[in-house]
Amino acid sequence: MRIVLAPLEGVMDHTVRELLTGLGGYDLCITEFLRVSNNQLLPPRTFYQLAPELENNGFTPSGVPVRMQLLGSQPNTLAMNAQRAIELGSHGIDLNLGCPAKTVNKSKGGATLLKEPQLISDAVTAMRAVVPNDKTLSVKIRLGWDDPSCVHEIVDAIVQAGADEITIHARTKEDGYKADAIKWHYIAQVKERLAREDKHFSIIANGEIWTLADAINCRKVSSCDDLMIGRGALATPNLAAVIAGISDKMSWQGVVEMILNYRKVQVIGSKGHHYSSRAKQWLSQMRQSYPEANELFMPIRRIKKSDDMQVAIEGYLEALVTNKVSEWQRSLES
Incomplete structure (x- = not known):
């Protein structure tokens, strides 16, 4: 099982990634999102500002690979910037379809795309065309905008477009971050359905993982392959190491x-x-x-x-x- 550090916007910058990965337990970091729009190819300095690790072959000082996350809704713009990120040394590309922030959603970014599976498919298809097959193309989603059953149509669009893995934050956009709204069992439903269709696809579970007990319960309920932790990593800085059995909780x-x-x-x-x-x-x-x-x-x-x-x-x-x-x-x- 891998443990992934979540891309909390405005929090998980490279300084926090350096500190947290230095405590052990992490297998991958996803950066805060890089917003792309207006058919613009961003200059290399913009990528380096968000992810200085690119100047270290895409690794944190402790050797954990970093994958850049893009946010946008224009397939061609996402594709050209994904290609540049790969050329600069990113360990794959992640597409943000989960951000619930109103300012992001109003500009047709993040979770608002969950209402448009065809646009999701177009975006992932365009990115897959430029991201080499030996580089992971991943997508981070929520269960849907307001209806968790929509997750199946969303996942199908992503899988059929050629992505390699999906992180599912097990709440809808309308759920926000309400603890009692977590729905890990929907991830299990996605896994079961893909298995019946003989589609072997990596699913990372995200949301309400604050302790080792939460991690164990999440894996049991969701049947996920891997875990992503975000706010729990801030609450307990060495949570990944605790989950991985490397160390006890920090004093x-x-x-x-x-x-x-x-x-x-x-x-x-x-x-x-x-x-x-x-x-x-x-x-x-x-x-x-x-x-x-x-x-x-x-x-x-x-x-x-x-x-x-x-x-x-x-x-x-x-x-x-x-x-x-x-x-x-x-x-x-x-």
Whole structure:
């Protein structure tokens, strides 16, 4: 079983990919989406900005392959940019048909294409024509726009157009990210139907995988081949290694040390000024997995400057080691 790091837009940039894959367990990363439109072939620098790993033969520093994700609705435009990504060293191409963001959907991108299976087929066919057979062409979808039974028609369009694998986020677009709306059993239905038709096709399951128990349950219910984790990877940074049996869940002190290391990686990647907002964003997710995250998050939630954030977290780490967290909290409140 492979474990894939999800392409969370605005979160999983190359600095996060570097940190998370360095903890082990991942077999593949999918980048945030690169939007393509208006029959425009984007310049190489745009690809390198999104995926600096292309300058390392398409691998993260720890050796995990990176696959570029494209978002758009024009088959020819998707094809020409897919070809360029492959030429620059991407380990295959992924097509985003799952993004539920309103701004993306209004411009006919992401999940809105789920309502147009023929357009999906045209797009995948055009991309397959330029992506060599030895390079994986994958598609990330949801179960449908508002009706999960539509997943079968969507999958058929993708399979018949020549894609190699599909990641299914087991909710519809209208479901958003509601935990109780997860429908892993629909993935099992897709697998069973393809098997009856003698179509052997790789399916990656995505959605609501926060723990090892979730991963085991998802595989049992969905009959998937592989797993993709996204928000769960933010909540527990070494979740992939836990699922893979490589290590136990990180200690809270280890997590705080990693958050500080994140600043160093961001500065090297010329994104140090984003550290404050990203640290708060990350800690907010971690509260689901680490109760201690709240005692750090609450006192620093109003800090805006990245240098101030680094100093505050360094102070917290020292207080954590010396059992003086209460004193550190009072010092920030005063």
